[in-house]
Amino acid sequence: MAEEQAPGPTGDKLLKVLTALSNPHRMRIVAALTERRNYVSALAREIGMGRPLLHMHLKLLEAAGLVVGSLEVADDGKTVKYFEVAPFLYEVTPEVIREAARTLTDTREGPAKADKTAHTTKEEAK
Amino acid sequence: MAEEQAPGPTGDKLLKVLTALSNPHRMRIVAALTERRNYVSALAREIGMGRPLLHMHLKLLEAAGLVVGSLEVADDGKTVKYFEVAPFLYEVTPEVIREAARTLTDTREGPAKADKTAHTTKEEAK
DNA sequence: TGTTCCTGTCAAGAAAAGCTGACATGGGCC
């Protein structure tokens, strides 16, 4: 497989990613997690925001595949959920948008056809 | 100082761009304009949405620097406002987000310091 | 003049996103 022509993400996927990142809080969350992985409560204190809120933002980021969380048991037996950023790379250009728009299932009806194409975006890169 | 280390966009700028693109309608608008420049009314008919609405979305996209509009006078004398996509290229990675987050002026007070740094993003590229 | 097509803006309602406080669970530990 020499040089794949970079398929680009699905419209819905890209939309989810862009939506997830288009919020100052979530940008800061990603930024903080880029420095080091952390668990919810601690992160909430670090960036000064309520746990429920942070929890919601994290869920959104995770759904977009930008961060991943794992429930772990610390040394003292405490159950803690650590989050860390998932390596990702999206190139945003008019062409990418144009291609992505072709696979938008929008229209508040529901996924017309869950195109499960293995969008080898470019993630896992780096 | 040879080789600038790719400054990356301002947090606010990137946020504006991501926000502008995180909407199916706006993605389609950019997609449509990528095919060919067009004026508001025609574009509205093409992608089937009301003018007032399209007008608002275009304003948002223009504010983010993703499209540019120019009021022109067609051959028949009609005043028409043509829009076209502005070439842009944003690489979205955890690192970019981390850097961008450092310059977020968020907090609904107002730009604490309009950092007019010539964010040589990478625009005009292509 | 009246019609048509373009531009732009506003008011007001509908929908979605953001945020908070309260509640419930589970496991160490004094």
Add this chain to the structure above:
DNA sequence: GGCCCATGTCAGCTTTTCTTGACAGGAACA
């Protein structure tokens, strides 16, 4: 047991975004 810290979820309120219909101005043209 009672206290502390962690997780998660819900109901409900606030704020923002989205969307529509109506209106106003400008210029060509029959």
